[in-house]
Amino acid sequence: MTGERDPLLAAELARRPVFDHRPGFWDDLDRALRSDEVRPGPADHGELGPAGRGADAQPPPRIDRRGHRRPRPGRHHGRWLLAAAMALVAGGLASTLLPDRGGRTTSISTDDPTATTAPAPVVVGGPARIVDRDGEPLTSDLAVQVALATVDDLLATDPRYLGTDDADERARLLADGGVTIRTTIDSAAQRAALDARRNAGDGAGNGATVTAIDPATGAIVAAVDDDPVADSLFRRTVRPSDGFMAVVLAAAFDRGGVVPEDTIDGRGPCEFEMDGLDDPYQVVNHGQAPGAVATVRQQVIDRSDCAWVRLGLAVGLDTIVDTATALGVTGGVSAYPSLPLGAADVSVVDLTSAYATLAADGQLREPFLIERVTQGERVLYDHGAPVAQPAVSADSACRVTSVLASVRTADESEVVDPEAAGIGGRDGFSGAGIYTGFTASLAVTVSIELSGVDDAAAAATAVWNQFVVGYRPASTGGGGSPIELCPEPGRDPQPVVATP
Amino acid sequence: MSDPRERELIERSTAGDGRAFAALLADHDDRMRAIASRMLGSQAAMDDALQDAYLKAYRSLAGFRGEAPFGGWLQRVVTRTCIDHLRRRDRRDEVALDAAASSAQGGLAFDDRYVDRSALGTALATLPAHHRAVVLLVDGEGYDYDEAAELLHTSRGTVASRLSRARAALRTALDAERQERCR
Numbered sequence: 210m211t212g213e214r215d216p217l218l219a220a221e222l223a224r225r226p227v228f229d230h231r232p233g234f235w236d237d238l239d240r241a242l243r244s245d246e247v248r249p250g251p252a253d254h255g256e257l258g259p260a261g262r263g264a265d266a267q268p269p270p271r272i273d274r275r276g277h278r279r280p281r282p283g284r285h286h287g288r289w290l291l292a293a294a295m296a297l298v299a300g301g302l303a304s305t306l307l308p309d310r311g312g313r314t315t316s317i318s319t320d321d322p323t324a325t326t327a328p329a330p331v332v333v334g335g336p337a338r339i340v341d342r343d344g345e346p347l348t349s350d351l352a353v354q355v356a357l358a359t360v361d362d363l364l365a366t367d368p369r370y371l372g373t374d375d376a377d378e379r380a381r382l383l384a385d386g387g388v389t390i391r392t393t394i395d396s397a398a399q400r401a402a403l404d405a406r407r408n409a410g411d412g413a414g415n416g417a418t419v420t421a422i423d424p425a426t427g428a429i430v431a432a433v434d435d436d437p438v439a440d441s442l443f444r445r446t447v448r449p450s451d452g453f454m455a456v457v458l459a460a461a462f463d464r465g466g467v468v469p470e471d472t473i474d475g476r477g478p479c480e481f482e483m484d485g486l487d488d489p490y491q492v493v494n495h496g497q498a499p500g501a502v503a504t505v506r507q508q509v510i511d512r513s514d515c516a517w518v519r520l521g522l523a524v525g526l527d528t529i530v531d532t533a534t535a536l537g538v539t540g541g542v543s544a545y546p547s548l549p550l551g552a553a554d555v556s557v558v559d560l561t562s563a564y565a566t567l568a569a570d571g572q573l574r575e576p577f578l579i580e581r582v583t584q585g586e587r588v589l590y591d592h593g594a595p596v597a598q599p600a601v602s603a604d605s606a607c608r609v610t611s612v613l614a615s616v617r618t619a620d621e622s623e624v625v626d627p628e629a630a631g632i633g634g635r636d637g638f639s640g641a642g643i644y645t646g647f648t649a650s651l652a653v654t655v656s657i658e659l660s661g662v663d664d665a666a667a668a669a670t671a672v673w674n675q676f677v678v679g680y681r682p683a684s685t686g687g688g689g690s691p692i693e694l695c696p697e698p699g700r701d702p703q704p705v706v707a708t709p
Numbered sequence: 710m711s712d713p714r715e716r717e718l719i720e721r722s723t724a725g726d727g728r729a730f731a732a733l734l735a736d737h738d739d740r741m742r743a744i745a746s747r748m749l750g751s752q753a754a755m756d757d758a759l760q761d762a763y764l765k766a767y768r769s770l771a772g773f774r775g776e777a778p779f780g781g782w783l784q785r786v787v788t789r790t791c792i793d794h795l796r797r798r799d800r801r802d803e804v805a806l807d808a809a810a811s812s813a814q815g816g817l818a819f820d821d822r823y824v825d826r827s828a829l830g831t832a833l834a835t836l837p838a839h840h841r842a843v844v845l846l847v848d849g850e851g852y853d854y855d856e857a858a859e860l861l862h863t864s865r866g867t868v869a870s871r872l873s874r875a876r877a878a879l880r881t882a883l884d885a886e887r888q889e890r891c892r
Contacts, residue, residue: 213847213853213854214847214848214851215848215876218844218848218849218876218879218880219848219849219851221829221883222747222829222844222845222848222849223747223849224827224829225746225747225750225827225829225830225849226746226827227742227743227746227747228742228746228751228752228755229742229752230738230742230752230755230756230759231752231753231756234756234759234760235731235735237760238731238734238760238763238764239727239728239731241760241764242727242728242730242731242763242764242767243727243728249722249723249724249725249767249768249769249770249771339864355866355870357863357864357866357867358864358866358867358870358871361863361864361867365839380793
């Protein structure tokens with residue numbers, strides 16, 4: 210008992226009414242206590258403290274989930290069957306024997322026609338263990354709260370992982386089923402992310418969200434987040450701002466027939482008449498820059514807001530939404546004219562996955578956090594080999610990569626990895642900073658939403674760089690190479706014209 | 710375990726004397742009713758959980774070695790059982806169930822003697838079970854994060870994140886209710 214209570218809520222909760230028992234409560238309990246079926250025996254496995262099992266203690270009757278007694282197996286089945294029976298009894302016997310509200314005691318059939326002598330599933334016992342990809346326990350000193358919370362959420366809501374649709378059974382398996390959940394988290398990556406946050410930007414990186422995905426598999430290898438209300442990484446959203454440009458470029462190159470050396474008008478301020486809007490949509494270039502007509506590549510380097518919106522309108526806002534979906538962005542984007550500027554609330558996993566898809570030659574592999582769930586020798590879930598889905602062509606992915614690599618070079622940012630391609634930015638409304646990008650073997654998003662950081666974008670970039678440099682994954686196969694020569698477009702550059 | 714009467718009752722209970730165990734429970738029932746009432750919010754749910762917990766405690770009495778107070782051991786069994794009931798109820802329409810249960814006891818479906826209809830009770834009922842459980846354990850019963858994490862079979866970080874979200878939701882609901890009252 211500590212001072213971690215909220216005093217106001219504690220006071221309110223202490224005022225909740227305390228009810229009297231219903232009439233007959235003690236009579237019913239007394240009948241149940243005197244029943245031959247309910248007698249003191251071995252301690253519940255792992256739940257009520259150390260078991261004090263006597264040498265001659267008999268295991269309790271085996272009761273299935275419908276309250277039917279099962280024949281007791283022979284002794285040769287060993288201790289695990291006893292544990293299984295005890296676990297089942299812990300979850301079901303008490304309620305089975307409870308008198309109902311009319312005072313009648315529910316009977317247990319001893320003639321269950323479905324009874325079988327087949328061995329029950331192997332139940333090793335004990336609470337679930339959550340381990341990293343190497344089988345080491347995930348510990349809080351690696352700041353994996355968000356990863357643990359996400360695993361918790363996945364197991365509670367998705368029946369695939371524990372092999373049963375029965376939520377009670379899933380809860381029981383997690384509480385006392387001896388289940389081991391092997392995640393995709395690489396503890397070395399977690400450590401590198403924490404070091405990067407601590408060391409980058411004189412501490413400005415503290416509080417950064419770091420999400421890293423292996424493009425070759427879709428495995429989430431690192432997840433660090435201080436958001437106290439993020440109960441699932443998959444629901445943790447960020448404002449991509451400039452980071453969304455990769456999606457716009459992918460739409461333009463893959464579905465709009467645009468190439469990086471095509472030209473577009475970046476002059477500003479600019480305004481656009483939009484169907485359904487009474488007033489024109491007005492945009493001012495960053496720093497009120499006058500802008501110019503230049504190549505798409507240069508407009509991305511220059512962060513020309515007017516050019517980006519014109520490019521988005523030329524390609525089509527719906528096309529951008531469709532491309533985002535193909536790249537793995539599952540929600541949070543709408544066909545508004547501000548979409549090309551990254552005005553969206555996108556899951557940090559989805560955004561990182563989109564970059565991972567571009568790193569993997571345009572092949573989407575669904576991001577995942579749980580690799581395998583086992584119970585003793587029994588496999589309850591196995592993710593299996595990742596399945597690649599074509600999102601955009603390899604040529605288009607290459608061109609996006611090429612432009613993002615140009616941005617990194619031109620920015621002279623702290624991102625020093627010669628194979629890195631990425632882009633950073635700052636949300637004008639919230640001041641949040643983001644850097645998202647990839648190498649051949651890793652896609653990473655760093656987001657900083659804390660107030661009080663003068664330049665959150667620079668801090669995010671610094672964290673990104675230190676993380677990528679500090680963490681060199683052993684496996685680099687499967688993903689594409691970010692920096693490579695892309696195919697010639699086979700035509701001369703041409704102007705791109707926005708047609709709202 | 711210094712109370713000779715309690716020690717005797719435990720010894721008799723362990724030997725299979727159900728009446729002795731009932732007497733033992735009666736000594737601690739006020740505290741257990743308080744815990745189960747505050748965690749579950751209705752008489753019907755409290756009674757169900759306490760029946761479960763008391764029978765489970767009886768069956769598991771061998772696990773109690775007398776190194777710690779019996780009341781503390783029993784409280785842990787009751788708390789754990791209440792959490793299980795919260796999780797089960799979360800998948801059902803618990804307000805309807807509580808109302809039906811109360812109604813069956815005399816047509817008093819909205820009688821405050823049987824169901825917590827306070828603003829806090831209503832706000833708690835809107836929380837997911839895993840959020841409700843953590844706020845009830847930490848803010849209601851005074852468990853620290855590590856103890857709550859152990860009881861909930863989750864991590865300390867998960868407790869912290871869920872608690873933060875649950876507190877925020879409760880404060881919002883309570884503020885809204887207060888503003889409504891002040892109009």
